[in-house]
Amino acid sequence: MEDLKGKIEATANLDDLESLRVEIFGKKGLLAAEFAKLKDIASENKKEFAKGLNDKKIALTEVFEEKKRVLLEMALEKKLESERVDVSLYGYESTKGSLHPVKETMDKIIDYFVALNFSVESGPLIENDFTNFEALNLPKNHPAREMQDTFFLADGQLLRTHTSPVQIRTMMKEKPPIRMIAPGAVFRRDYDLTHTPMFHQVEGLVVDKTGVVSFANLKAILTDFLHYMFGEVEVRFRPSFFPFTEPSTEVDISCIFCEGEGCRVCSHTGWLEVLGSGVVDPNVFEAVGYEDVSGYAFGLGVERFAMLLHRVPDLRSMFEGDIRLLEQFR
Ligand code: DAH
Numbered sequence: 001m002e003d004l005k006g007k008i009e010a011t012a013n014l015d016d017l018e019s020l021r022v023e024i025f026g027k028k029g030l031l032a033a034e035f036a037k038l039k040d041i042a043s044e045n046k047k048e049f050a051k052g053l054n055d056k057k058i059a060l061t062e063v064f065e066e067k068k069r070v071l072l073e074m075a076l077e078k079k080l081e082s083e084r085v086d087v088s089l090y091g092y093e094s095t096k097g098s099l100h101p102v103k104e105t106m107d108k109i110i111d112y113f114v115a116l117n118f119s120v121e122s123g124p125l126i127e128n129d130f131t132n133f134e135a136l137n138l139p140k141n142h143p144a145r146e147m148q149d150t151f152f153l154a155d156g157q158l159l160r161t162h163t164s165p166v167q168i169r170t171m172m173k174e175k176p177p178i179r180m181i182a183p184g185a186v187f188r189r190d191y192d193l194t195h196t197p198m199f200h201q202v203e204g205l206v207v208d209k210t211g212v213v214s215f216a217n218l219k220a221i222l223t224d225f226l227h228y229m230f231g232e233v234e235v236r237f238r239p240s241f242f243p244f245t246e247p248s249t250e251v252d253i254s255c256i257f258c259e260g261e262g263c264r265v266c267s268h269t270g271w272l273e274v275l276g277s278g279v280v281d282p283n284v285f286e287a288v289g290y291e292d293v294s295g296y297a298f299g300l301g302v303e304r305f306a307m308l309l310h311r312v313p314d315l316r317s318m319f320e321g322d323i324r325l326l327e328q329f330r
Pocket of ligand 1: 161162163203204242244245275276278297298299300
């Protein structure tokens with residue numbers, strides 16, 4: 001008895017205590033074996049023997065429970081100690097991400113036109129010859145196709161070289177009036193300081209009954225848009241050529257780096273070209289089956305806008321994912 005008490009008290013952990021519980025109190029344990037002897041005891045001694053055993057059991061149980069309580073407490077304390085958190089320590093600074101400058105510029109452009117009730121349309125990146133060229137008044141073998149170095153796919157399809165095909169797709173599925181922009185990625189076989197094989201454009205198209213939409217509207221909206229993007233700049237409309245517009249114009253802003261004085265960025269002209277636009281060529285309307293309408297269209301390169309706004313000298317750096325560059329846009 002004293003022996004068992006001592007054994008319980010000497011236990012060092014809960015696992016050992018559990019083994020001991022089975023050994024002493026279990027169905028085939030020491031106490032059970034003692035109680036089994038009861039049947040062989042003479043009946044006049046039975047009562048006393050049973051009482052003795054019961055007292056012994058109660059005493060052992062008490063020692064056992066007390067030991068269990070102590071060991072549980074010790075285990076808890078050990079756990080708390082190991083899981084302790086020092087709330088006075090300084091935390092790690094969490095690094096915040098930011099929008100990529102191209103995305104941010106794209107959003108800013110979209111916001112402007114959405115506020116003027118333009119719808120935002122999209123089209124597939126893999127296009128066919130008709131929507132990317134033919135319907136835009138760029139017939140096969142037309143020299144103007146040369147302006148757009150095209151990635152052709154094996155099946156005669158191609159990666160769209162501009163967002164202008166979305167004009168065609170939208171007109172083919174909707175009736176005039178149309179007032180839309182089409183932001184998205186485009187692809188050309190080009191790679192240097194100012195060209196990457198993939199870049200982004202925003203296309204714009206406004207169409208209504210003949211006479212409702214004029215070149216004057218085009219000038220007004222693009223001038224206002226460029227002031228929204230670049231602040232107090234001068235805006236200049238310069239005659240140009242695009243197959244899908246007639247007349248066509250390229251739009252320049254006074255150089256935001258030298259304020260028109262002439263510097264390396266503007267090639268000492270004082271002007272930066274930022275947009276292509278014009279009055280929609282009747283051949284384009286014919287291709288989509290529109291009659292008695294007129295309209296204007298424009299297209300711009302988002303990366304070029306982002307580079308000018310953030311003064312990034314090399315377009316390729318926009319797509320290298322260098323964290324040191326991106327961190328500057330937080
Ligand atoms: N699609 C032309 C390009 O990629 C940009 C453009 C110019 C779009 C004039 C137009 C436009 O809608 O009217 O270079």
